[in-house]
Amino acid sequence: MAWTRDEMAARAAQELEDGFYVNLGIGIPTLVANHIAEDIDVTLQSENGMLGMGPFPYDDEVDPDLINAGKQTITELRRTSYFSSADSFAMIRGGHIDLSILGAMEISETGDIANWMIPGKLVKGMGGAMDLVAGVKRVVVIMDHANKKGEPKLLKECSLPLTGQACVHRIITTLGVFDVVEGGLNLIELAPGATLELVAEQTEAKYTVADNLIAHEAA
């Protein structure tokens, strides 16, 4: 019932288009790379200074000078280029990256995102998240529909400190897919096993249901 993390990542991979330059956040968004369709050509950017990120290395290929933004060892491709952090964020802040897929703790009905800080808990920092949401052309979020206590994460207003304001375009949750539109959210897809009642119960944000709602069948 509902989508697993890997199924959400597979759904998110459908957001990629041929020729896109894409930045994938740390965590579940990283899984999107495993689901990229074979008939499209996508270039992955890593904000520590690499365009054209390849798969994890084989044991004998590990290179400490070659890591991704999650500090994991990685490999290069024939198309790869390396650059400084300033050039990397010129790509991000200058609107040259087509799509960013990120995780989140809370999203508001106006597309605000909170994903870096819980007051009272140790704050590790925002890394590149604020730059990504402010500068990338399109921002798609993957997250659980509700938190561990079962409380909604799609809210009228975020309760946590924001990462960015009115910057999220689409949200893929365990229960379905929402677009951020004028006046609130719009539910466009329902995950297998999810019902409109369940979505209503677990969503605080104002949302409408699309006329042509796609209800996915269990695979």
Added chain:
Amino acid sequence: MKKVFADAQAALDGLVFDGMTVMAGGFGLCGIPENSIAALHKAGVKDLTVISNNCGVDGFGLGVLLDAKQIKKMVSSYVGENKEFERQFLSGELELEFNPQGTLAERIRAGGAGIPGFFTKTGVGTLIAEGKEHREFDGETYIMETGLKADISIVKAWKADPEGNLVFRKTARNFNPMMATAGKVTVAEVEEVVELGSLDPDEIHTPGIFVQRLFVGSFEKRIEQRTIREREVA
């Protein structure tokens, strides 16, 4: 003027003092100036303000200076990998200023280029924007950020020539090139000093004007997250 020194201690001689601001290159543990960090530790300088994207891990990288309580303040974008950092921060011993990673990179670039401030969309509507000047350009709101400089920048490159021209390797480049421009004095540690004329002038990443001192270091290059894939067995 001779730029090549015997080692980190010789290269840092006469440059360090308590309360100084240090920029340290690297992303995570990748491309960090291991040898200069060790020399700062040995020199025992205190009350440092350190500008660096991260703060090392317990017992390695900038974590060494943290363990010895030599750091007063960190200016970083992400510091999550370090227990001693957590302890000192929660007990109030350590000051911390978070910057979005792109803002940090641009503040350093601006500082090195003589640009005292600039406007960016990053952080608008967040805690980062509080107390900062807001201005509209073409109907969009931006906040002002200021350039950053340091008393000393310690950077790590792959190769240098005796003029201080630097070449970095793969993602070990990261913050190093901007920091090289923003230090009153920049000390580069490298894996190899090559003969003058053997670097292709078209492929130099940091021109020697930004580097005052350099030395050949020895590098552990510790890996934070060793992730591998298995070879498929036929």
